[in-house]
Amino acid sequence: MDLYEYQGKELFRRFGIPVSEGRLATTPHEARAAAVEIGGPVVVKAQVLTGGRGKAGGIKLADTPEEAEQRAGEILGLDIRGHVVRRLWIERASEIAKEYYLSITFDRGAKQPLFMFTAEGGVDIEQVAEDSPEALVRLYVDPLEGFQPYQARRLIYGAGIGDPGEQKQIASILESLYAAFVGCDAMLCEINPLLVTPDGEVKALDSKFTVDDNALYKHPDIAQMRDTAAAAPQEVLAREKDVTYVKLDGSVGILGNGAGLVMSTLDVIALAGGRPANFCDLGGGGDAEGVVDALEVITSDDQVRSIFFNIFGGITRCDEVARGILQALGRMTIEHPIVVRLDGTNAEEGRRILADASPPNLHVEPTMLDAARRAVELAR
Amino acid sequence: MDLYEYQGKELFRRFGIPVSEGRLATTPHEARAAAVEIGGPVVVKAQVLTGGRGKAGGIKLADTPEEAEQRAGEILGLDIRGHVVRRLWIERASEIAKEYYLSITFDRGAKQPLFMFTAEGGVDIEQVAEDSPEALVRLYVDPLEGFQPYQARRLIYGAGIGDPGEQKQIASILESLYAAFVGCDAMLCEINPLLVTPDGEVKALDSKFTVDDNALYKHPDIAQMRDTAAAAPQEVLAREKDVTYVKLDGSVGILGNGAGLVMSTLDVIALAGGRPANFCDLGGGGDAEGVVDALEVITSDDQVRSIFFNIFGGITRCDEVARGILQALGRMTIEHPIVVRLDGTNAEEGRRILADASPPNLHVEPTMLDAARRAVELAR
């Protein structure tokens, strides 16, 4: 789960990482009030779960509350890479002497948390990594050993930070960042830029904070930070129904079990000349409830013309899925043609169950390729 | 540093381990007031840093406040294995259905914390360990892995605890006890007995709690629990002066550098027919300040008749020790004959310095054995 800048900064603050004072605003009027409370020049920052908002006009300086109100009006409603701005963070403006880059994330390959730190922040950091890799200090932390003070020194001296005041502040920020990373079950905590003000204060000017969905049950306070309104309506419905669903732009609705098989199904649909309407993974479940939920989500997309059920039974038993499909069709009205392919655990029984019932709009195909072709055909 | 029962229970309480309500009392009058506040029958318990207080009459039941006052009067001032009772813990009396034994300590050999748990508590636990080792469940915790819930199950099922209510309470106590052990830098946390009341409540009826002296700087709240009045006066003085000192019963005052060498010196004094008056380790220091401090502590013992300085230089330099001795003798009046033996780093220079000054009561001997014999002679 990705957090907004202001949410990440709230977590930073809890763990002792300095951030600028700010207020949330959802209207120009609130932005003005926030600017008044903060006093002095503020920055009006679009809160969107994507990058590039600066270039898109989503960050603006305002010297007065009036100006803050006006800028807020300009930014609210902007579409930034498909994300509509509905929240603003009004923050005390900071003078910038230097900009560093700092992050901690999972290196899934090395299976250890990885700190990355460079004094060459404020520019395209991926470019820094490519052009001058020696300027980007990387340091792994053994999760059993935990964060040790020497690791801060490795990063600080490695990045060439010479000022003792900065060294001390950054050492403390590094320790806090690791604590936040572990304490919030984060997958990523990124500070870009980590700011040094002209009078030597170090603080986080931005935050990218991603929390492990699988650990959200331990963090109800973070879980409720989710902005359900920001997602596509089908995805909101899917989350409510606990269905793994990603909306795409085609006309063949896809329903399968297992992410790999569903991805492969999308590929096969494309090879058969069709375009998938979605990615939808039933996961381990295949009972009527799960099938109904998934079908409701898929058919809520008007672009869908046919539906392809691609099931290979393992933990999911094909007979259960077959019964689930029949029950679902009994409980809801589906106009779309449905192509079903069942293989694996109890597949024969599943196919027999469907054949016995043989609802009018249901087509059972023997192989994945045959089924894909049929679904593409029926979507035309 | 060893804690009193009531101090250990205070730490238990902080970590969520159930203990009975109680009050500290240092006079019979306070004991009475405590019993009134608690209400109902209480137990009056001598607080001493040694075992065996029950057999010594240091634990008594009192049904009324008057009785508590009377029992307190009987117990205060008792000498239990050399410890005079000056504090009492007045605790709500508990009914006892079962008694278990639970501890966690360092296994210095295995270099892991070790839980020991048995349902056969309330008797001599060392006897249980010897007679029916299978009844005493031992479980190591990898300090990097930390405490895991399964470890509670291993201990609980291993000890044959079948009652689900007890299982649940003990699992929680085990987790809390590990947290207390790590969180307080303890060397030992022992609960003997771990009580089960007739209505199934599990709680700690006693506590033995030892905290690592080297980690006390992290725990100022625990450090101030030290009862400085409980030690021998020489030892109190030694602690003030930061000198490692243990009082013994002989007449030869011993001062050496390094615990091993000092222990060996005691042995050699005994072999030479003498009796050491103390164990005193200068440690790495050997400057005048350290020597003065050590001599003050040693000579505060009236039994001392001669003093044996046994120094083998390593990190301690013998010339520094020689100068320290001379300065110390200049700053304080020592009547006792002092036998000095110096070897190791800068030993020659040290001997030369002493020979040049040659104070009247100072005898320099070439070997440890010679010096021991001389010191024993001079103590006669």
Add this chain to the structure above:
Amino acid sequence: MAIIVDTNTRLVVQGLTGSEGSFHGVRNRNYGTQVVAGVTPGKGGQDVEGIPVFNTVAEAVAEAGANTTMVFVPARFAADAIYEAVDAGIGTVICIAEGLPAHEMLRIYNYIRPKGVTMLGPNCPGALSPGKANVGIIPAEIFRAGPVGLVSRSGTLTYQIGHELTQLGLGNSTIVGIGGDPVVGSSFIDVLAKFEEDAETELVVMVGEIGGEEEEKAAAFIEAEMSKPVLAYIAGFTAPPGKTMGHAGAIISGSAGTAEAKKEALEANGVRVGTTPTQVAQLVAERASVTS
């Protein structure tokens, strides 16, 4: 021989008394796997269709000689179950449970790795050595014994490919699902190295998917260390690009993580990549006929 599971496997099922645990545990036993014990705290002394249940894994090891565990407990109890198994001396952990918090799995990985424990999952279908042992949820009836090692990040996709191989008359030495969670106990490289050393395996099919850089690393490993032929399938050519926050991910891998990038890395290291499960099965069939 086969790898990871075979006739020497003595399986304990953690969570045997649950509905899924008992279904698959008994199914594994019926396949021929030596399922010697189950563990469910508080149910020690019971049995599941004759498989004795213990309160702790330590008892299952001491009394039933278990050497391999299948973890079928809910995600939030899985880390504890894995520590319990490893600390009881279990050398092979197959974690069917999915959705463990990544930080928990990270600690487990770093804890068990120096101990030499082999782990598949979390979120894996298990391992099947046809004719020898099946541990997990792989539908064994669609596979037959043979010389093809199969390793995959995906469950159902593995079945699909195994199914296609079977229809072409090909069999498998072992089918290994390494699991789909962000942090898993074995990488492609770990499993490829085992297949390289396995006498029964003649060639290997690796089934990858978009995301991460495991396939790219495996490509380099295959070129450097593998004498046996390897063929690959990658799923997700038409998958939407995953949205990522921040820059850290992209910097670490130095790889786009796309199916196309993985395909290129593999082909650059001499590994042929099929575009559909059917095609990769055909490539295997061609290669196998050349090899044998």
Add this chain to the structure above:
Amino acid sequence: MAIIVDTNTRLVVQGLTGSEGSFHGVRNRNYGTQVVAGVTPGKGGQDVEGIPVFNTVAEAVAEAGANTTMVFVPARFAADAIYEAVDAGIGTVICIAEGLPAHEMLRIYNYIRPKGVTMLGPNCPGALSPGKANVGIIPAEIFRAGPVGLVSRSGTLTYQIGHELTQLGLGNSTIVGIGGDPVVGSSFIDVLAKFEEDAETELVVMVGEIGGEEEEKAAAFIEAEMSKPVLAYIAGFTAPPGKTMGHAGAIISGSAGTAEAKKEALEANGVRVGTTPTQVAQLVAERASVTS
């Protein structure tokens, strides 16, 4: 050969710029030890009598080729220093610093052990291989080279015994102080095993003291695993019995931990025990003359 430190030792001193660190670091260098670097955060770029100082151990390893560290920092920074050294690839850690919190040392021990790191201390005098290298605070001038391995829990007592040996014309392969803190990086057994494999060591003197059960365990190890003769000295026959709280300690060791109990255990396993440093040196002299 010798053990732990020798002519291949390339030493970094953590805390070189402190007064004790520089005194002993330079003294070790003057003895002939390759002292290649010091580390003091913030003093990188300086030098101590020609020994370059770095900000981090990683730099000392990369730029000066350090493979061994001597830890001379205050106790509360020592754990961090040890993690830094080990994570930078240092294989031998000699911790002179004393009084580390036991829980910190416990974590360190369990962290470094699987990595194969050799550690002496905390609270140890170091290791001296006469004529080759001296790392620590052992006064090298009182020792000479020879066939006697010496391992001890105590610093000054070690010097005493080495001194007595030298006066009898005997020399040492390596003198090893394992350290006096409650949890130390190497046990007697670890060091005895190294002496057993060292070609230059012909017999070994083990210097123990009251408390714990390391000497008892070593006695069993000597009987079972050592082909070379071992002699022992135990200090503390007249020491007051340590007061202990609770029962746990006594239950664990199953030993009284007294000097008498240790002597009995050693003698029961064929190890002769001297009653004074002088006597143990004489026993060694007798034995050495038989051996050579």
